Amino acid sequence: MSSDQAKTLRDLRQQADARRRTDQAETPSTRVIAITSGKGGVGKTNCVANLAVELSRRGRKVLILDADLGLANVDILLGLAPNGHLGDVLSGIREIDEIILHGPEGVDLLPAASGIAEVTALSEAQKARLKMALERLREGYDTLLVDTGAGISSNVIYFAGAAQDVVVVVTPEPTALADAYAVIKVLRNRRKVRRFQLLVNQVHQVSAAEAVHERLLRVAERFLDVEINLLGHIYADSAVQRAVMEQGPLVQLYPTAPAARCFAQIAQRLDMLPPPLRDGAVDRFWDHLLTAEGSS
Ligand SMILES: Nc1ncnc2c1ncn2[C@@H]1O[C@H](COP(=O)(O)OP(=O)(O)OP(=O)(O)O)[C@@H](O)[C@H]1O
Ligand SMILES: [Mg+2]
DSSP states (O other), X not given: OOHHHHHHHHHHHHHHHHHHHHHHHHOOOOEEEEEXXXXXXXXXXXXXXXXXXXXXXXXXXXXXXEOOSSSOOHHHHTTOOOOOOHHHHHTTSSOHHHHOEEOGGGOEEEOOHHHHTTGGGOOHHHHHHHHHHHHHHHTTXXXXXXEEEEXXXXXXXXXXXXXXXXXXXXXXXXXXXXXXXXXXXXHHHHHOOOEEEEEEEEESSHHHHHHHHHHHHHHHHHHHOOEEEEEEEEEOOHHHHHHHHTTSOHHHHOTTSHHHHHHHHHHHHHHHOOOOSSOOOHHHHHHHHHSGGGGO
């Protein structure tokens, strides 16, 4: 080989290496964020729908996983009509792409609720099938928002425990706070979740959110060895109810409403969160969901 040829070969190798490095740096890893709460009705589903749109506006490709078995209703809030769920994929009636709904502003929704109920009872073959379907899916998304439903039922703990970030929605009511503590405690003790993002909904002033955060810190950090960050607040705002009635995301229908501005801020903070304390990418999430360990 001449020295010219050797040089060309070296250059080509260097270019290929550089390309590989760029590809690796640019390969987005899908982030899984669970939105949960202790008490029901505190505004989780609203948060999921609006944060999904805001994250999408920030350039994220977002998939919502509706995992609220009791009252799955992200589809209603987004004005969508499901034509199947994960259970249908398992029984072979539908392909996963067929049940994904395309919502406003590029947000997609996987109406998993009724299908996922059976995950713990799946056969190995079914689990493998589900995992393959989900693997294919995740390639297209960089953010997965999971609406877990409320409380400390095994389902909620199961989904929130498998996510990388857990957002706990709470209102200033004492009952909501006590229930939030309970859910944090169970996630800490049973699933080793150590970092929580607190979202205080339906406040009339910012100081109310700070007060809720402080109260929770006083008990939770002392007894549980967890980190609780105040992710933000959302104002009590009649525009939220109007948007629900109109079956569209608040941030789209009433972008200048006080609560809508809050969602924009929260999405920005969520986007800038440091990597989670626990290891894991989205494949771990699916692994957790699909293994016996995940269902503990
Ligand atoms: N910031 C807000 N201002 C005013 N009303 C709100 C606000 N957030 C939520 N709501 C009201 O609370 C209702 C319940 O909200 P949402 O369905 O999101 O709660 P949830 O926590 O998902 O409930 P569930 O536990 O039943 O799933 C909404 O329909 C809306 O009317
Ligand atoms: Mg809900």
